[in-house]
Amino acid sequence: MSREPSEPAQTGDLAEAAASTAGIPLPPASASRAPGAGRTDASREHLLGGVYAFSAYLLWGFLPLYFVLLVPTGAFELVAWRIVLSLGFCAILLTVTRSWGRLVAVTRQPRLLWLTALAGVLIYVNWQVFILGALSGHVIETSLGYFINPIVTVLLGVLVLRERLRTTQWVAIGIAVAAVLVIVVGYGSFPWIALTLAASFGVYGLVKKKVGPSVDAVSGLTLETLWLTPIAVVVLVVVGATSGITMGANGWHHTVLLSLAGIVTAVPLLLFAAGARRTTLTLVGLLQFVAPILQFLIGWLLLGEPMPIERWIGFGLVWVALAVLTVDSVLHGRRTRRLAVS
Numbered sequence: 001m002s003r004e005p006s007e008p009a010q011t012g013d014l015a016e017a018a019a020s021t022a023g024i025p026l027p028p029a030s031a032s033r034a035p036g037a038g039r040t041d042a043s044r045e046h047l048l049g050g051v052y053a054f055s056a057y058l059l060w061g062f063l064p065l066y067f068v069l070l071v072p073t074g075a076f077e078l079v080a081w082r083i084v085l086s087l088g089f090c091a092i093l094l095t096v097t098r099s100w101g102r103l104v105a106v107t108r109q110p111r112l113l114w115l116t117a118l119a120g121v122l123i124y125v126n127w128q129v130f131i132l133g134a135l136s137g138h139v140i141e142t143s144l145g146y147f148i149n150p151i152v153t154v155l156l157g158v159l160v161l162r163e164r165l166r167t168t169q170w171v172a173i174g175i176a177v178a179a180v181l182v183i184v185v186g187y188g189s190f191p192w193i194a195l196t197l198a199a200s201f202g203v204y205g206l207v208k209k210k211v212g213p214s215v216d217a218v219s220g221l222t223l224e225t226l227w228l229t230p231i232a233v234v235v236l237v238v239v240g241a242t243s244g245i246t247m248g249a250n251g252w253h254h255t256v257l258l259s260l261a262g263i264v265t266a267v268p269l270l271l272f273a274a275g276a277r278r279t280t281l282t283l284v285g286l287l288q289f290v291a292p293i294l295q296f297l298i299g300w301l302l303l304g305e306p307m308p309i310e311r312w313i314g315f316g317l318v319w320v321a322l323a324v325l326t327v328d329s330v331l332h333g334r335r336t337r338r339l340a341v342s
């Protein structure tokens with residue numbers, strides 16, 4: 001995706017590269033429109049994009065509840081089905097939209113193939129750790145991972161891309177580091193789930209940036225899951241030989257829910273791509289906090305996970321850091337626009 005990691009709301013901007021090639025065209029301009037019609041259409045597209053992006057983050061926010069409903073399916077079997085079923089769903093989408101040509105074009109470029117393979121490995125780590133956290137009573141910690149993901153992305157911009165940060169961005173990073181230290185020292189446990197989620201998704205964003213607009217969202221997900229399919233097959237064989245496959249073994253309700261794993265994976269991605277393409281990156285960057293907020297509330301209020309004072313302090317520091325980044329991003333964007341106009 002196309003945004004520079006030094007910008008605070010990078011997860012929104014990282015979406016742009018996939019979004020810009022999502023295969024959902026914008027309405028063409030028409031010379032016969034009445035004066036002001038272009039502005040009306042642009043406002044409508046902006047609103048529609050916001051609805052799409054919000055819907056994507058809303059679905060991602062409720063994912064922990066979906067995974068909990070799939071018990072007794074274990075985390076490794078669940079990820080394996082998620083890979084296989086996502087691949088099948090993407091194949092159907094490519095057929096319905098007659099987009100196989102775009103996928104074939106990507107396969108003829110070795111560099112893109114290797115980048116999608118790397119992206120696949122990173123998203124596998126992200127999915128596996130997220131589901132392990134959701135099924136082991138650590139939904140709040142998974143939300144922490146996505147709260148600090150924008151901060152990790154900013155830090156990756158410095159470490160990997162050698163970018164220079166503004167003072168407020170350094171302040172936000174310092175506050176986030178202090179938050180992790182508070183959780184480690186005060187709560188007495190290292191938040192490896194949160195940090196793994198933030199790091200894997202942050203590096204995944206950098207890889208998608210390298211891919212750029214050369215690979216559309218559906219083709220990208222197809223290739224990423226295709227690379228992972230051999231791993232998924234091995235996992236299913238091992239699970240079948242040890243504890244037994246749960247697909248079809250726990251009633252039709254469970255079978256239907258588990259069969260929807262591919263759709264549950266792909267639909268938010270496509271909504272996200274369509275939304276980021278239509279609305280402003282600032283709005284997408286702000287909406288990205290919908291998912292971790294929902295995950296936090298689900299873990300705390302619905303699943304009854306503990307929130308001692310040390311955790312509240314740690315999360316509070318993270319939220320302060322995010323507020324600093326968000327305000328800095330908005331003000332910097334306004335200054336940039338004013339300079340461009342002048």
